[in-house]
Amino acid sequence: MSSVRKRQTKLPTPLENSDEFKQFEETSKSGLVNNSAANELQWGHWKIIIGIFTLLLFGSLYLHKCLPTPKEPNEDYNSFSEIRAQKILYELSNYGPKPAGSVACEQLTRNRIYEELKLIKSSASAFVNFDIDTQFASGCFHIPKFDVDGFTICYRNVSNVMVRIGQVEQSKNERKIAVLLNCHYDSWPTSSAGSDDLISCALMLEIARLLSKAPQKLHHDVILLFNGAEESSLQAAHGFITTHPWRHDVRAFINLEASGSGGRELLFQAGNFWRYYFKKSSILSGPANQWLLNAYLEAAVHPHCSVIGQEVFQSGVYPGDTDYRVFRDYGKIPGLDLAFVQNGYWWHTEFDEAVRITNGSLQRAGENVYSVLTHLLASPYLERPAEYGDKRSVFFDFLGLFVVVYDVKxxxxxxxxxxxxxxxxxxxxxxxxxxxxxxxxxxxxxxxxxxxxxxxxxxxxxxxxxxxxxxxxxxxxxxxxxxxxxxxxxxxxxxxxxxxxxxxxxxxxxxxxxxxxxxxxxxxxxxxxxxxxxxxxxxxxxxxxxxxxxxxxxxxxxxxxxxxxxxxxxxxxxxxxxxxxxxxxxxxxxxxxxxxxxxxxxxxxxxxxxxxxxxxxxxxxxxxxxxxxxxxxxxxxSPSPFRYKYEYPTAKRTQFFHVNRLMHNRDGSIIANDSRLYAISHDYRGAEDIPFVKSDPEWQEIEPIYTHSHFKDIPYYFPTRARIDNRHIRYRVSEEQIKFSKPTKITLNSKKQTSKSEIEYDLSVSGFGQMSVYMVADPQWIITEFTALPVETYKVAPIEKDTSLFLFLTCSSPENHCTWNFKIVMSLLPSQTPDQEKPLLIGASSHYIYGPEMQSKSLQQIESVIRDNRLHSNQWTITPSSWNADLVYRYF
Incomplete structure (x- = not known):
């Protein structure tokens, strides 16, 4: 007899018999908890929540835009005055665009700053040394890949105006340490530079005026550097920090910049944040001193800082760079980078004028910089920086009211x-x-x-x-x-x-x-x-x-x-x-x-x-x-995201080039000798978003002649090929052929086969004061060495060994025409056999960013049509940067 045991399945406890339910029921009956009151939020509760978050939103908006009232000048010169500083700011801005090498930069703006410094010196205290100096620097250096491709920069005769302020020295042999303040007075080729960066120069002139009357604050010297070539890739700052005698005395710097127009300036770099992560990187070997950040946090009247800003900027996401890089990498000096970041619509456009800067912006920045500077001069940080460590901190301001800072550990x-x-x-x-x-x-x-x-x-x-x-x-x-x-x-x-x-x-x-x-x-x-x-x-x-x-x-x-x-x-x-x-x-x-x-x-x-x-x-x-x-x-x-209102324009950024092209084959024959108009859109909407480009089928996509070159025959001003793909650029053939007074030339002086796997070139490139040069080796070769001649003037600029090289050349001369001499060395890659007698392709483009040959009639007509139509149509709300270019390509 067999027996079958039935499995006993344990049924779940009924909901009404569960301990939780019984406890809930007893509690409810006792009146301790009411179901609707305890377990449910009503509309009245949400009114409170929504009201609080609405208050937070509008409160943060208010605090974000809150600026101090501009101060009137006082006779004691003991406080910063925006109203006093504004006068020269407006005057400098009204000189118009002032790229390095132009008359507006090298004569009008530079001389006006120099005269203002002489005026300040004439009324300085008898106990203050006020030494003014000028510099015309030349040199070369390399910038690694950041927000643009890596490239090599050479410059000749770029200008600097400097002043050194200190107490009258007791001993002439005593060498005093100094703090450096930096601004630049050059501009983007089509911008008046009201905020980028003349507001900073006006701020520094006001600080010079205050310090000239206050010897008691000058425990150490202050060097004010007004540099004339920042927009042309940080050249003038490099010239100062690598060649000027005062550079040896600098212990810290404050760089004043702008990527917008007015508003609250932001401390977005302090030391080298990324060195914390990449300690072995030679590129990121600059200092990261906590003591300098401490000086800002202790003294800034209106602090505004965020480690998030520093992370974003130094990661390369932010499209731009500042002189901070040069002082850090080539001077090995710790520093602070302050920038106006609001109203970025006008940065590097025709709209960056002094009249658009929000009142109170200069007052706020001036009070902050002057307070931090005088605090730093009186602190022990400069004399004994090692005692205050070299570490990284987390820092941010809470709603602009106060600053929170603590060590990353x-x-x-x-x-x-x-x-x-x-x-x-x-x-x-x-x-x-x-x-x-x-x-x-x-x-x-x-x-x-x-x-x-x-x-x-x-x-x-x-x-x-x-x-x-x-x-x-x-x-x-x-x-x-x-x-x-x-x-x-x-x-x-x-x-x-x-x-x-x-x-x-x-x-x-x-x-x-x-x-x-x-x-x-x-x-x-x-x-x-x-x-x-x-x-x-x-x-x-x-x-x-x-x-x-x-x-x-x-x-x-x-x-x-x-x-x-x-x-x-x-x-x-x-x-x-x-x-x-x-x-x-x-x-x-x-x-x-x-x-x-x-x-x-x-x-x-x-x-x-x-x-x-x-x-x-x-x-x-x-x-x-x-x-x-x-x-x-x-x-x-609203079919278009752009708006044109004179008080607050938000326009589409574009560039237009009128380019003469002279393109050669390997045998020296001419492939193309024509004139083209290029239209470039800087936003994701692309070139087809430009009304006259979209409506005219003659505007075409780029079809490069030299297919092995990633420069695509485009006359790049900066190495921004990663930003400009087919959607962003169109061209059409122009019937107007530009006649330049001195056409661009590339000359081969000598070519030596130094070994079976190495070729050495001696080349000359001549053209306008601002040039870009593109070197492309055949796939079997790499460019291993570049030297600008004479080497004693330009030194050796290390380059990244690659199949291509981008050169950015700036020359300031009265005739606006320069010749550059180079030595180029190419090496054959292992296990490769050369298949061409001329393995090096060189292109050179002269960019006429100032002067009488800057714009052709075709470009003037394009700008005129844009300015007329944008008054009535949002689709035409465009801000153009346009100039002529002369492009030549040859094989060697």
Missing amino acids: ISHMINIVAIFIGFLVTMARFFQDRNLYIRAFVEYFAVLISMVAVTYGMTKMVAFLYGTLQWYTHHWIAAIIYGIPIVWTGYATQTFFTSKLASYQILKFSDCLESIHLAFIAAILMIFTYYDVAKTQKLLIFPLWLILPGAAMLVYTSEMLISIFIPIMGRTSSNPEPIVASFIALPTVLIMLSLLPFFAKTKTNREPNECGPKDFVYSIFGIFFVMFLIVSVLSAA
């Missing part, structure tokens, strides 16, 4: 402790209610993934419906097209999940979400402390109070980044939508995640049977459909 310790505590608390709660916690964990990240996915989808939708840059003029559009769907998705997804819960589970589920969020922030964003949420009826005040400081910093930092980077997107060739969407998404997603416990407690009308996968898909689809309508309406209302 402390930051690591805080992060480790926070992550450890977060992990322990998370695990403790996990074992209290494993099933509910797993559910909360899955749903938390489901909400996060949903918000990220919707953001990504919105970038694609916007690019499809509008192109890009819809938010370029009005930043609030970015908040609408990216912020609204994130908020909507986060709320809808979380309430969708919560609707499936029994009412007695909501409070504990909310606590689980809170715990997961804190652990997530600890691990990813490295919070400083871990906070808990009391299980009481105080559902709103305590957790919201803990959220607010972080939320305030998120909103403030996001506003700073958006105001800086949205104008920069107008000169970025890659798709800007993911970047701007990230700036909106990061604070919004983090704030939404912190509010998930509140969403879980919010009463909804959704029934549990309305929470299936199909309902979720419909919900997300509905979000996209509504956003599709919103984006479509915005697109129809």
